[in-house]
Amino acid sequence: MIDLSTELAGLRLKNPVLLASGTWGYGQELSQYLDLSLFGALVTKGISLEPRPGNPPPRLVETPCGLINAIGLENPGLKAFATKIIPYLRRFKVPLIANIFGESPEEYVTLTAELSSLVDAIEVNVSCPNVKRGGLLFGSEPAELARLVEKVCQAASVPVIVKLPPKTLGIGELAQVCEAAGAAALSLINTVPAMAIDLHRRGSRLGVISGGLSGPVIKPIALKLVYEVVKAVKIPVIGIGGITCATDVAEFLILGARAVQIGTANLISPRAGSRILQDLPPLLSELGVSSVSQLIGSFRSE
Amino acid sequence: MEATKAKTHPQEAEARVIRRRPFKGGIFLLRLKTDPPLGLIQPGQFVMLRGEGLDPLLPRPFSVHDQEGNYLDLLIQPRGRFTRYLSQIRHGERLILVGPLGRGFPQPEKKKPPFLLVAGGIGVAPFGLWLKMFGPAPLIYGARSRQDLIRLSFWKALARPLILTTEDGSLGQRALVTSPLQEALKKGPRTILACGPTPMLAAVARLAQETNSPAYISLEAQMACGTGLCLGCAVKARPGGYLHVCQEGPVVLAEEVEFD
Numbered sequence: 001m002i003d004l005s006t007e008l009a010g011l012r013l014k015n016p017v018l019l020a021s022g023t024w025g026y027g028q029e030l031s032q033y034l035d036l037s038l039f040g041a042l043v044t045k046g047i048s049l050e051p052r053p054g055n056p057p058p059r060l061v062e063t064p065c066g067l068i069n070a071i072g073l074e075n076p077g078l079k080a081f082a083t084k085i086i087p088y089l090r091r092f093k094v095p096l097i098a099n100i101f102g103e104s105p106e107e108y109v110t111l112t113a114e115l116s117s118l119v120d121a122i123e124v125n126v127s128c129p130n131v132k133r134g135g136l137l138f139g140s141e142p143a144e145l146a147r148l149v150e151k152v153c154q155a156a157s158v159p160v161i162v163k164l165p166p167k168t169l170g171i172g173e174l175a176q177v178c179e180a181a182g183a184a185a186l187s188l189i190n191t192v193p194a195m196a197i198d199l200h201r202r203g204s205r206l207g208v209i210s211g212g213l214s215g216p217v218i219k220p221i222a223l224k225l226v227y228e229v230v231k232a233v234k235i236p237v238i239g240i241g242g243i244t245c246a247t248d249v250a251e252f253l254i255l256g257a258r259a260v261q262i263g264t265a266n267l268i269s270p271r272a273g274s275r276i277l278q279d280l281p282p283l284l285s286e287l288g289v290s291s292v293s294q295l296i297g298s299f300r301s302e
Numbered sequence: 303m304e305a306t307k308a309k310t311h312p313q314e315a316e317a318r319v320i321r322r323r324p325f326k327g328g329i330f331l332l333r334l335k336t337d338p339p340l341g342l343i344q345p346g347q348f349v350m351l352r353g354e355g356l357d358p359l360l361p362r363p364f365s366v367h368d369q370e371g372n373y374l375d376l377l378i379q380p381r382g383r384f385t386r387y388l389s390q391i392r393h394g395e396r397l398i399l400v401g402p403l404g405r406g407f408p409q410p411e412k413k414k415p416p417f418l419l420v421a422g423g424i425g426v427a428p429f430g431l432w433l434k435m436f437g438p439a440p441l442i443y444g445a446r447s448r449q450d451l452i453r454l455s456f457w458k459a460l461a462r463p464l465i466l467t468t469e470d471g472s473l474g475q476r477a478l479v480t481s482p483l484q485e486a487l488k489k490g491p492r493t494i495l496a497c498g499p500t501p502m503l504a505a506v507a508r509l510a511q512e513t514n515s516p517a518y519i520s521l522e523a524q525m526a527c528g529t530g531l532c533l534g535c536a537v538k539a540r541p542g543g544y545l546h547v548c549q550e551g552p553v554v555l556a557e558e559v560e561f562d
Binding site: 022023024025029030032033053054055056057058059060061062064065066067069071074215216244264266267268269270271 | 311312313314352356357358359360361398400523524525526527529530531532533534535536537538542543544549
């Protein structure tokens with residue numbers, strides 16, 4: 001019997017596979033295809049204080065092995081999330097992590113304070129690349145980020161996870177300032193800022209010029225950045241980026257991630273998550289370990 | 303009367319290629335056998351189809367042209383890499399399908415204006431299932447040229463009458479589909495069902511509004527999941543905000559859409 005359980009920021013998870021924010025709606029659609037209670041935890045779609053209509057179309061472009069999205073954090077806002085969505089998701093008896101996004105530190109704080117009693121952890125989006133105002137600033141400036149994380153952590157009565165941007169230089173420093181400011185865990189990477197060009201119109205193929213790249217194409221970048229962050233901090237790390245199969249999960253765990261989030265894979269197949277969970281135990285056996293914890297951080301640098 | 307959603311739950315199924323039948327102009331019919339069977343599909347609903355690899359990465363939406371037991375037919379025009387791959391696919395090859403998805407066209411009801419079907423190019427696809435399920439109705443079917451009008455004997459057998467238009471006059475009336483539509487609407491309001499390119503849908507929406515005819519149009523958008531997870535397939539709605547084609551559509555009332 002393979003032990004898939006893992007621990008993360010004080011949360012005991014039955015397995016290390018989480019559903020990433022913004023890639024599974026709010027559960028009603030996906031639960032037609034699989035049992036949401038299968039997962040280690042559910043990270044809900046980014047919630048802002050007020051409802052947001054999202055960006056003008058086109059919102060999606062497929063690239064080789066990748067997807068650029070510019071959804072623009074369309075969401076029903078805190079009130080509808082708290083009264084309608086959380087009660088529905090609670091029925092699955094699985095830890096809920098609310099992903100939040102604000103346009104000012106005050107908005108982040110309000111969201112955190114309101115949601116702390118309703119969910120098991122908060123994931124702070126500091127770096128969505130396809131929203132004009134807000135997060136990007138926090139995610140790229142260590143001092144700004146530190147101040148934001150500190151305020152959010154003070155307002156929170158549940159663990160705070162900071163979702164880091166794919167900053168290829170200095171991500172270790174960003175990770176350290178989050179740890180020092182009180183973050184209980186880090187998740188990475190968010191989507192990679194990206195563009196696609198329409199030759200005939202000589203313009204962007206997205207309605208808002210640029211978006212965020214996800215999917216298998218970003219996995220090598222995510223692996224490298226998870227490697228850097230695991231070295232830089234003691235708090236747990238959640239690996240995100242292009243995971244489509246159990247092998248991908250194992251790669252992030254070997255680097256030291258205590259859990260992973262799957263995102264674009266849910267869009268490729270609504271049953272991707274359950275297939276990954278099914279394939280994980282036999283893969284661990286094949287790798288000669290009997291638990292996820294034996295695999296975590298087993299990376300050999302020489 | 304509303305765009306309809308099948309009572310059958312969507313599911314992920316294996317789809318084996320049973321037949322690929324080419325027509326003029328590169329268009330082909332792909333017959334698939336799904337395991338498990340999909341249950342009853344509403345005309346206008348769609349399926350997401352992908353190969354087993356990760357390139358192309360995402361599944362693609364296809365309107366269902368016909369359904370017979372465990373078999374379903376898709377009418378496909380090669381445009382991108384995946385449809386070109388499908389145009390070469392062989393008997394027995396395996397695809398993965400999710401469906402049926404979205405809301406389909408409404409069915410006839412008493413005391414409502416008679417139906418009038420309007421199709422532009424490959425947009426004719428969903429009307430195969432509609433006409434088979436709900437019986438004969440007039441079909442206005444237009445394209446650029448005669449080679450783009452396909453399965454004419456199939457449509458002749460199902461539609462009453464079948465009105466053909468081409469932009470170059472090589473078959474039927476030399477006109478856009480909106481010309482015979484305008485003529486037909488002079489006889490009084492009709493319930494219009496339309497599927498085709500966006501400029502055609504916008505023109506149909508205008509004519510429908512002018513004649514107080516309800517019009518149901520089938521929208522197209524870039525999609526990632528087709529299942530309501532990503533919110534990528536947004537189109538501008540009237541009086542504001544967005545419609546998600548995979549959930550609120552693909553068939554919506556024309557008056558709900560904001561055409562630029």
